[in-house]
Amino acid sequence: MKEIDIGELLKNKFADFEQTPPDDMWEKIIQNEKVLKYNKAHFVKRAILYSTTAVVVVAVVSLLLYLTIGIDDKSTLVSTDNHSSNQVNNTESVFQNDSNSKTFNKETIVETPSEPSHIQNGVVNENKSVPLSNENSVKLAPIIKSTISKTSTQSRNISEIVSPAVSYSNENSIHLDNKVVKKDSRQDEMVTSRENSDNDQQVNTNPVEPPQSDLANYNLFIPKGFTPNGDGLNDLFLVYSSFDVQNFEFSIFDQSGRLLFKSKDISFGWDGESYGQKMKAGSYVYIISYKDITGKSHLEKGQVTLIR
Amino acid sequence: MISDKDIVEGCIAGNPKYQKILYQRFASQLFGVCKRFTGSTAEAEDLLQDSFVKIFLNIKNFRNECSLGFWVKRLTINTLVSHFRKKSSLKRAFEVDDLSEDIPDTSLPGDVAIPMEVIVKMVNELPEGYRTVFNLKEIDGYDYGEIAEMLNCSNSTVRSQLYKAKQSLKSKIEVWKKNELF
Numbered sequence: 001m002k003e004i005d006i007g008e009l010l011k012n013k014f015a016d017f018e019q020t021p022p023d024d025m026w027e028k029i030i031q032n033e034k035v036l037k038y039n040k041a042h043f044v045k046r047a048i049l050y051s052t053t054a055v056v057v058v059a060v061v062s063l064l065l066y067l068t069i070g071i072d073d074k075s076t077l078v079s080t081d082n083h084s085s086n087q088v089n090n091t092e093s094v095f096q097n098d099s100n101s102k103t104f105n106k107e108t109i110v111e112t113p114s115e116p117s118h119i120q121n122g123v124v125n126e127n128k129s130v131p132l133s134n135e136n137s138v139k140l141a142p143i144i145k146s147t148i149s150k151t152s153t154q155s156r157n158i159s160e161i162v163s164p165a166v167s168y169s170n171e172n173s174i175h176l177d178n179k180v181v182k183k184d185s186r187q188d189e190m191v192t193s194r195e196n197s198d199n200d201q202q203v204n205t206n207p208v209e210p211p212q213s214d215l216a217n218y219n220l221f222i223p224k225g226f227t228p229n230g231d232g233l234n235d236l237f238l239v240y241s242s243f244d245v246q247n248f249e250f251s252i253f254d255q256s257g258r259l260l261f262k263s264k265d266i267s268f269g270w271d272g273e274s275y276g277q278k279m280k281a282g283s284y285v286y287i288i289s290y291k292d293i294t295g296k297s298h299l300e301k302g303q304v305t306l307i308r
Numbered sequence: 309m310i311s312d313k314d315i316v317e318g319c320i321a322g323n324p325k326y327q328k329i330l331y332q333r334f335a336s337q338l339f340g341v342c343k344r345f346t347g348s349t350a351e352a353e354d355l356l357q358d359s360f361v362k363i364f365l366n367i368k369n370f371r372n373e374c375s376l377g378f379w380v381k382r383l384t385i386n387t388l389v390s391h392f393r394k395k396s397s398l399k400r401a402f403e404v405d406d407l408s409e410d411i412p413d414t415s416l417p418g419d420v421a422i423p424m425e426v427i428v429k430m431v432n433e434l435p436e437g438y439r440t441v442f443n444l445k446e447i448d449g450y451d452y453g454e455i456a457e458m459l460n461c462s463n464s465t466v467r468s469q470l471y472k473a474k475q476s477l478k479s480k481i482e483v484w485k486k487n488e489l490f
Contacts, residue, residue, distance in 0.1 A: 008446075014427075021336065021339040022353060029364075034361050035360075035365070042322030
């Protein structure tokens with residue numbers, strides 16, 4: 001008979017020896033003072049670490065976002081393409097809304113006499129809220145007509161052909177478009193607020209804000225100032241365009257009418273130097289001429305401030 | 309299946325969820341180890357608990373040099389050994405017993421079929437010194453030098469303890485066999 005060493009015998013026996021510990025074992029371990037202390041120290045610490053990191057990240061991101069939006073207003077026009085094409089849609093719907101709201105106003109005025117008990121409220125409400133909208137609609141009426149006829153038909157056709165652009169036609173009309181949008185969204189707000197509560201006061205007291213971002217509406221953006229100090233921010237006086245300009249010409253003059261700088265390339269801006277000298281801080285006159293995508297010629301004049 | 313890496317990271321972070329996963333994965337195996345190193349179930353349970361506490365507190369030292377299973381087992385064995393060293397009876401036993409001249413015959417017929425619980429009981433009944441050395445050498449595969457270092461005794465002491473353990477086990481098995489026959 002083959003003999004086997006007892007060590008080997010038991011080694012084989014014990015090789016996969018497993019035994020299920022009692023059920024309460026886990027509870028005992030996890031409730032152990034040292035384990036609890038360790039988990040508290042590490043798990044809580046980590047949770048705090050993660051939450052603080054998250055807060056810091058959010059803060060940094062929002063700060064960056066805030067800063068970039070601030071710079072965006074001046075420097076980028078590319079991103080506004082979508083924005084401006086949206087605006088075209090807005091203006092379309094706006095016109096509809098506007099006519100709706102006008103009829104709405106009329107209706108309410110017509111309705112109020114029939115119900116004496118509501119006259120006061122109705123009239124008061126109308127008086128409170130309508131003036132602005134009436135003014136608007138009065139002011140807007142001719143504008144709307146002109147813009148509808150000019151831009152919406154014309155520029156819509158264009159925008160269908162070339163997507164990233166709004167209104168190449170007339171700068172004035174674009175500007176007015178924007179006002180229409182602003183005022184009208186305000187009107188919408190009023191209509192809803194009238195339904196909800198009497199927030200009309202608040203709405204009325206707010207002056208009609210000028211358009212926040214001209215960038216979105218002008219297809220050519222000309223900064224009002226620049227700082228040629230070499231910090232990488234606004235060092236050049238550059239004109240930005242959301243479309244391809246043709247026959248672009250860009251001249252800078254000083255107050256006495258001396259030509260300081262001339263460029264035919266839109267990406268070539270003025271660095272504040274002329275005749276080998278750094279120009280002093282102050283106002284300079286620019287003249288920009290270009291043809292837009294429809295072939296229409298434009299001439300822009302204005303002043304730019306050199307800040308040192 | 310959650311990977312060992314995730315478990316280790318979760319345990320380092322002190323996350324009870326991962327600690328429980330680690331426990332569930334290794335508890336039976338480690339309880340088996342504790343059972344054969346100790347004299348009673350109660351003692352084995354205490355030591356298993358101690359082992360897991362040590363595992364959770366020291367898992368940050370796990371360096372992926374070996375498998376997680378090997379690491380937890382080694383840590384458990386260290387816990388068991390240091391427990392016996394604390395009990396100190398071991399050392400005294402070693403001083404008294406020294407290597408005897410003749411090496412005893414510790415072989416058995418190869419056809420022995422002993423139930424597992426009987427074997428565990430036999431091992432449990434061994435004196436602590438014998439049991440520890442026997443476990444470390446024969447089952448866990450440590451060499452004499454390592455065991456001597458772990459138990460803080462001489463190489464020859466380990467040898468003598470081992471032979472005595474084997475001899476004791478052999479006689480126990482023979483007794484058991486005789487009882488089985490009748």
